Amino acid sequence: MAERLLEVKDLTTHFFTDDGVVRAVDGVSFHVDKGETLGVVGESGCGKSVTALSIMRLIPQPPGQIVRGRIDYNGRNLLELPPKEMRKIRGKEISMIFQEPMTSLNPVFTVGEQIAEALRLHEGLNRRDALDRAIEMLRLVHIPNAERRVREYPHQLSGGMRQRVMIAMALSCSPKLLIADEPTTALDVTIQAQILELLNELKARFGMAVLLITHDMGVIAETAQRVIVMYAAQVVEEASVRELFKEPLHPYTQGLLRSIPRIDLAATQRRRLQTIPGTVPTLRGEARPGCRFAPRCEFARPAHFDTDPTLKDVRPGHKVACFLY
Secondary structure (H helix, E strand, O other): OOOEEEEEEEEEEEEEEOOEEEEEEEEEEEEEEOOOEEEEEOOOOOOHHHHHHHHOOOOOOOOEEEEEEEEEEOOEEHHHOOHHHHHHHEOOOEEEEOOOHHHHOOOOOOHHHHHHHHHHHHOOOOHHHHHHHHHHHHHHOOOOOHHHHOOOOHHHOOHHHHHHHHHHHHHOOOOOEEEEEOOOOOOOHHHHHHHHHHHHHHHHHHOOEEEEEEOOHHHHHHHOOEEEEEEOOEEEEEEEHHHHHHOOOOHHHHHHHHOOOOHHHHOOOOOOOOOOOOOOOOOEOOOOOOOOOHHHOOOOOHHHHOOOOOOEEEEOOEEEOOOOO
16 A cells, blocks of 8 residues: 555645635545645635645734634644744655746746755755755756756846756655645646656656646646646546546536547547536635535536535545536
């Protein structure tokens, strides 16, 4: 049986704004085993990134606050650790690749200095040794002329190279868990494929677990072993990637998969991509009872608007929050 590395239980993160409470993450539970890649998929605004920032304890306070839940990493609840202890884990044992490298990298420091900073903080290396290790990390992520690039600033690099620098920075201290938040966003298709291949290569080399956050089901199919599907701040389905693509159970997951272009159908028939009707519910204000997907669901019944569905096992390793099962 796989050994559990991270377990998130009933995680609830709210933002208290002048316009009301935004329930960005609402009772999310999942786990990551050692050495596996868990995909987190869902449309923009469903709570994927806030979940990742909550695990790293990087929620801005105020207005954000983790109001309930546990985040157990190697048997320790991260939410109970003092800030000093959390800083020792953040970047050393759990690292994160952020969505947009141009805004995540500091424009006034060279990329080498930014990679070296983590090494000096967590590994205790001196300036020279940290810079040498930074050059090694740039080579590891396949950046050519690493000795020259280490002295360059973020604006001097292409988007793909900046993303590789972010990966080098995240992996510099050999973390046990890597959180990759939309690592291929804003990159062209060929660079996306290179970055995903690089992540798979480095995962095998370091033996780490990966929490891969994306809205792209194709990325999930290529890289993950298990997947959780989020909708409106909640987990609505969890399964192995093979099982999810073979037989998705939740109507939202089915809608996501129907919206992907299929080359086998394109050759035989012309058809428009199917869309999910309606709009995503607002996460602001008082929590309303009922299934959050019910207003957009073709199978919804009146009773589904009054009671919350629970995430339950419907077959081994396959959970779904839906009244149809």
